[in-house]
Amino acid sequence: MTTKKLGKQTVAFASPPSIAGHANVVGKKEGEGPLRASFDLINQDDTFGESSWEKAESAMQKLALQNALDKAKQAASTLDFIFAGDLLNQCIASSFAIRGQGVPFFGLYGACSTMAESLTLASMMLDGGFGEWAAAMASSHFCSAERQYRTPLEYGGQRTPTAQWTVTGAGAVVLAREGDGPYITHATVGKIVDKGIKDANNMGAAMAPAAYDTLSTHFSDTGRKPSYYDLIVTGDLGTLGKGIVLDFFHKDGVDLQNLDDCGVLIYDAQGQDVHCGGSGCGCSAAVLTGFLLNGMREGRWKKILFCGTGALLSPTSTMQGESIPGICHAVAISTQKGG
Amino acid sequence: MTTKKLGKQTVAFASPPSIAGHANVVGKKEGEGPLRASFDLINQDDTFGESSWEKAESAMQKLALQNALDKAKQAASTLDFIFAGDLLNQCIASSFAIRGQGVPFFGLYGACSTMAESLTLASMMLDGGFGEWAAAMASSHFCSAERQYRTPLEYGGQRTPTAQWTVTGAGAVVLAREGDGPYITHATVGKIVDKGIKDANNMGAAMAPAAYDTLSTHFSDTGRKPSYYDLIVTGDLGTLGKGIVLDFFHKDGVDLQNLDDCGVLIYDAQGQDVHCGGSGCGCSAAVLTGFLLNGMREGRWKKILFCGTGALLSPTSTMQGESIPGICHAVAISTQKGG
Known part of the structure; x- marks a missing residue:
């Protein structure tokens, strides 16, 4: 048993990584909800200027990452690693968002747990002494998810009372080995x-x-x-x-x-x-x-x-x-x- | 720059993790190839006793992991974490293989780089001091991949000269913080x-x-x-x-x-x-x-x-x-x- 391990499943970081920047991007419906004041960017037609819903989802991740880097006052080239994932088949929202960044990349699949998974791995990487800066990121898009998991939007399928609505949104966190927290x-x-x-x-x-x-x-x-x-x-x-x-x-x-x-x-x-x-x-x-x-x-x-x-x-x-x-x-x- | 980092992309482990066990499972075609003597288990009908190709792929991962654990003389309960992934939409080969193991799990998507990605993350985790044992694992299946990426098997599509043949196989590595190598x-x-x-x-x-x-x-x-x-x-x-x-x-x-x-x-x-x-x-x-x-x-x-x-x-x-x-x-x- 190492000193960083509590019980079988919990890790206690010796040098807790600091959140240097965090940002998000959401769609129109999310921007009309109770948390509207907490979003950095609200798009009005959910396309983010792209020609497909999948490309729109990639665009969201790129915007969220850029904004989080700006808040951390860092360039992408500062990042040692990016950890990211999404719900699309073969996680293309993440791959195409990260393609132009020039940063070593670990692709993840944790379904809707991905944001927590990426934060965990990025924190382990920093606390383990493998770098100074990392980004953790995840996204989903109502329209790309509906047609992949359920039915085409045009079909207008009826939703069951227990159904949930896939959020059009992305969030990115920039973590640093040293900083003022959280x-x-x-x-x-x-x-x-x-x-x-x-x-x-x-x-x-x-x-x-x-x-x-x-x-x-x-x-x-x-x-x-x-x-x-x-x-x-x-x-x-x-x-x-x-x-x-x-x-x-x-x-x-x-x-x-x-x-x-x-x-x-x-x-x-x-x-x-x-x-x-x-x-x-x-x-x-x-x-x-x-x-x-x-x-x-x-x-x-x-x-x-x-x-x-x-x-x-x-x-x-x-x-x-x-x-x-x-x-x-x-x-x-x-x-x-x-x- | 931390001491474990060489340049921008390379990690040098301070305490190199040891490969305590490794095992694989393949299908009939792979078992007829030049590496046949190196496979632990060769299935003759590629179903592994299951009712679908996707379930067969999960069965391969379970067999490879169990065999690698046996060679390492360890039980699954010894593992601090499993890192695994595959090519199927939402990586179901891995999720369903790991469902019964009772081990903390990180799901990955790195397409055919997944075995190297899982080894890298498992090694970072061990060297970082977050555990003593980890497994890294990946799989693919010709039949589940063909119908998902290309055409149904029954269609008998012609393959182009530059095409590659998806391997029916799984491999698992059990890594330990201490050991005799490699x-x-x-x-x-x-x-x-x-x-x-x-x-x-x-x-x-x-x-x-x-x-x-x-x-x-x-x-x-x-x-x-x-x-x-x-x-x-x-x-x-x-x-x-x-x-x-x-x-x-x-x-x-x-x-x-x-x-x-x-x-x-x-x-x-x-x-x-x-x-x-x-x-x-x-x-x-x-x-x-x-x-x-x-x-x-x-x-x-x-x-x-x-x-x-x-x-x-x-x-x-x-x-x-x-x-x-x-x-x-x-x-x-x-x-x-x-x-």
Whole structure:
């Protein structure tokens, strides 16, 4: 057992990496929601000037990265590595966004947990002594996701009550080995948890057991109580998934009063017709890089546990009758280096 | 600049991780090729007892991992992390293989560079002090790849002369922080290189510039000459891509006599009707975990530079007229800890 390891799944960084810059880009619908003031760039037609939805998604990642680098007062050439991923087949949103950057690149696939996965790996890389600067990034686009996972937009398919709405958005974080924070102090890396849910229109229920597993492990590995954090935020379980996580903890005698969810936060449940809330890699990426990190900088929260949740299914696995494997990675972020 | 970094892209491990176990699984065609003696398990109908090609691919990963763990005399529960990926949409071969393992998991997408990407990240994790044991793993399956990227098998599509044959195979490496080697001493992390090749049936030409870029960078970052290595092996450029890399170096006045390619090695070019050779994440994974690492253990080679090459396209990006972004990660493996 190394000194940086707490329990089996949690890493405690010896030199917590500092968040030097963070930025996001979203679409029109997200810009009309309750978090509108926290977004850096809101596009009005969701094309970002491109000729396809996939290219639009790549454009979002490029804009978010450039903006995060600008805020960190760094050029892309400063970056030692970029860690990025998205939901598209073969992760083309990321590859085509990073193609022109000239930076060593690690491609990731963690479904909607990608923002937390990329932050975890970038932090391990910096704390491990392999570089000074890294970027972590993720995106999703409602239109590219709908036609790939569900039906063409023109079909106008009816959505089920448990469905979530894929966020059009991207978020990028620039991390530095030294800086003024906020700091990434811990990461709890998730195992795959699959409780047999087969309904691809009910991702919240499929991912909730993974979120419960990783959160419970984080608390036992670190010895911290949930109340240690000013905010515990999952992303993206939506209203139904969030309720399931609360139920699980309630059965353990724990009342998670400080739990919220990026998929619940990003849309107005009453006015925006999104059923169970937002989803997609871009949801937690945009909420983290806006509402959450802005809030930390403004003094609203000092300690946050950011828990990216992913459903590792594909349309093929669903058609072949498989259940939905879920995963959740938790990242502890603090304004203090000591956690 | 940290002491573990050489130049901009190369990492030199302070405590080189040791390869404690390695194993592979392949299909019938690979088992009839020139490397047949180096495979641990050869399946005769490529189904591995499963009802779909995608499930067969997952079964291969599970078998390769179990066999690699057995050789390392370890249980899955020993592993701190698994790093894995594949070519399928949403990387379901990996997710479903890892679902039952109960091990913290990082999902990767690096196309055919995935074996090198997973080895690099697993080595960074161990050398960074975040654990004692890790697994790195990748797979591909001819039948799942054909129907996803090209045409249904039943269609019997004609293949072009520059085409490569997707390997049905999986390879897994179990890495330990301490051990008797072979050791992972360095890794050069690739940038995306795209020279405008748009022919999805000519991946070798699309990936060759990335291989040249990473190899040149590795030599300049480390100060090593190509002749330092007993063998430099790319995977999977095939015959055409390998020729392009040789040409690039020839123009620099360098004669890479010790270069070979996993895609060239795995099939008999004359007798197996594979055109330019093998491809797929499983190609370099199966060649590394059999022919190459067995050869090192038998004393055939002391120092190898293993260079995974990936083409980061998708059928959608090709249909939208995009060129093919290539990437290459190079991993230096030595029987000596000092490199």
